Amino acid sequence: MSDMMKKRCSFLSVTFLLMLPIGLVAQEAEEVKPVLETEPVLEQVQEEAQTPLPLDQVKTFADIFTRIKQSYVEPVSDEQLLEYAVEGMLSGLDPHSAYLKGERYEELDKDTRGQFTGLGLEVVMDGGFIKVVAPIDDTPADKAGIQAGDLIIRIDGEIISGLTLNEATEKMRGEPGTDIVLTILRETEPDPFDVSITRAVVKLSSVKRKQLSNEIGYLRVTQFQQNTGENFRKQLSKLRDQPDFSGLILDLRNNPGGLLTSAISISDTFVTKGSIVSTQGRLQKSRQEYQATALDLIDGKPIVVLVNGGSASASEIVAGALQDHKRAIIMGTETFGKGSVQTVITINDSDAIKLTTARYFTPSGRSIQAAGIVPDVLVEQRSFKDKKTSFKRIKENDLPGHLDNKNNAKTAKAAKDVDELLAADYQLNEAFNLMKGMVLYAKTGVVN
Numbered sequence: 001m002s003d004m005m006k007k008r009c010s011f012l013s014v015t016f017l018l019m020l021p022i023g024l025v026a027q028e029a030e031e032v033k034p035v036l037e038t039e040p041v042l043e044q045v046q047e048e049a050q051t052p053l054p055l056d057q058v059k060t061f062a063d064i065f066t067r068i069k070q071s072y073v074e075p076v077s078d079e080q081l082l083e084y085a086v087e088g089m090l091s092g093l094d095p096h097s098a099y100l101k102g103e104r105y106e107e108l109d110k111d112t113r114g115q116f117t118g119l120g121l122e123v124v125m126d127g128g129f130i131k132v133v134a135p136i137d138d139t140p141a142d143k144a145g146i147q148a149g150d151l152i153i154r155i156d157g158e159i160i161s162g163l164t165l166n167e168a169t170e171k172m173r174g175e176p177g178t179d180i181v182l183t184i185l186r187e188t189e190p191d192p193f194d195v196s197i198t199r200a201v202v203k204l205s206s207v208k209r210k211q212l213s214n215e216i217g218y219l220r221v222t223q224f225q226q227n228t229g230e231n232f233r234k235q236l237s238k239l240r241d242q243p244d245f246s247g248l249i250l251d252l253r254n255n256p257g258g259l260l261t262s263a264i265s266i267s268d269t270f271v272t273k274g275s276i277v278s279t280q281g282r283l284q285k286s287r288q289e290y291q292a293t294a295l296d297l298i299d300g301k302p303i304v305v306l307v308n309g310g311s312a313s314a315s316e317i318v319a320g321a322l323q324d325h326k327r328a329i330i331m332g333t334e335t336f337g338k339g340s341v342q343t344v345i346t347i348n349d350s351d352a353i354k355l356t357t358a359r360y361f362t363p364s365g366r367s368i369q370a371a372g373i374v375p376d377v378l379v380e381q382r383s384f385k386d387k388k389t390s391f392k393r394i395k396e397n398d399l400p401g402h403l404d405n406k407n408n409a410k411t412a413k414a415a416k417d418v419d420e421l422l423a424a425d426y427q428l429n430e431a432f433n434l435m436k437g438m439v440l441y442a443k444t445g446v447v448n
Contacts, residue, residue: 061085065085068081083101086099086353087166088164090353090354090355091125091164094340094356096124096340096342096356097342097354097356098165098353099351100344100352100353101350102350116201116202117173117174117202118140118172118173118199118200119140119199120135120138120140120202121133121134121139121141121146121172122135122136122256122257122312123168123169125165125168128160128161128162129152129185130152130160131152132147132148132150132151133148133336134254134255134310134311135147135148135310136202136222136223136254137208137220137222138222139200139202140198144195144197145195146182146184146197147186148309148310148336149309150185151184151185152183152184152185153183153192154181154182154183155171155181155182156171156180157181174199176200176201177198177200178198179196179197179198180196181194181197182194182195183195204222204223204225205222206221206222206225206228206258207219207221207231207232207235208220208222208235209235210418211239212249212432214243215246215247215439216246216249216432216435216436216439217242218249219235219250220250220251221250221255221315223255223256223257223258224257224258224259224260224266224315225262228258228262229265229269230265232269233269236269237297240297245298245301246301247301247303247438248298248303248304249304249306249428250303250304250306250318250328251306251428252305252306252307252315252319253308253311254308254311255310255311255312256310256312256313257314257315258314259314260279260314260317260341262314263317264276264277267318267322268292269295269296270296270297270298270303270327271321271322271325271327272293272295272296273292273294274325274363275289275291275363276290277290277317277320277360277362278361279341279359279360279361280358281357283357286357286358302328302435302438302442303327303328304329304331304431305322305323305328305330306331306427306431307319307330307331307332308333308335308381308427311336311373312337312338315335316339316368316373320362320368323376324363324366325363329376331375331430332375332377332378332379333375333379334372334373334374334375335368335372335373336372337370337371337372338369339359339360339361339369339370339371341359341360342354342355342356342357343356377430377434379426379430379431380427381425381426382426384426
């Protein structure tokens, strides 16, 4: 047998091993960033392994492999070529399947626990460029002004067209304290512009609470992590325990998603019966339906949920469940439209693949994939126009010697803080006004 034929047979054998799902371990079906736990893939995987391989394509792969080894301008190892092949297989499936090797595998687990090093961006590949799904609150990217929908076209001056998502995100990673320059293309700007960002170790608090008034509470969920459901209920209890609490604004804007279990937990906080979400995939394990328990922690009080184009994945599960059960009014703009579930499949101690294994459906059977959640009340984000008045009306507290109201000192400061928050956020202000109306009508008996 000639040397060339021996090489081809060797490459063919390697390719067969790559094509067979030997030793793969499937994880609990979790959204985007699952908690890693091992469990064997059973009958269906074994059946798939028996499917005849396309020998012509396998031979073509081996031929291309050989030609690259012989003719590429620089030497390249077998291991590197096979790694590129795996990356190409996964990236060719959809924007969310990926090869998690070494540090990327470790970073996945850190992300679910609420701590990571980097910029704080959730991104996907779009037309050869990196598209920002959403910047995460209080991260370097958020503070630098990166917005949902931005396209990253250069990293430190280097054009990223032609790079895989893994390669581009690797370039954005780095040591805390180091700087990176992203060139951004934004719909509202005529020309691309540069944004300098300093990488940092980010510790995220995924749930934030604020009292907007005696009657209206506000909770913002920035990401769905392992402990988000538990933290959400704790913060909700603090709002609910206020004597006059009458309604909740739940803010899911620019929340790129996270764990499916956390999304189910938050939905179940308000939905008392029926389905919360269902998943459908080829494996039996991927076909699940998650049911609500008979408990509403705020006893049916009204909810307004804020969403936008940066609300994706687990955020859309929550919004879809509350919308279908008519448990909340969804307000804002159409969501991102990611309706698929990713499962982490471990290969060895340091490597894994993140593979799309199912689509999820809202309680009414809607698929959100590439469609998103359409709000009940459409409200674009706008800026308030400054009101310029030539004359300031005189009030009681402007009069010399007026009597002080000591009881209102703290209340006045809190009200000022809320006013500033609402004045800076048009959508939140609209949600607040809607909730005030709902609370008023509920108290007067016009609305049950």
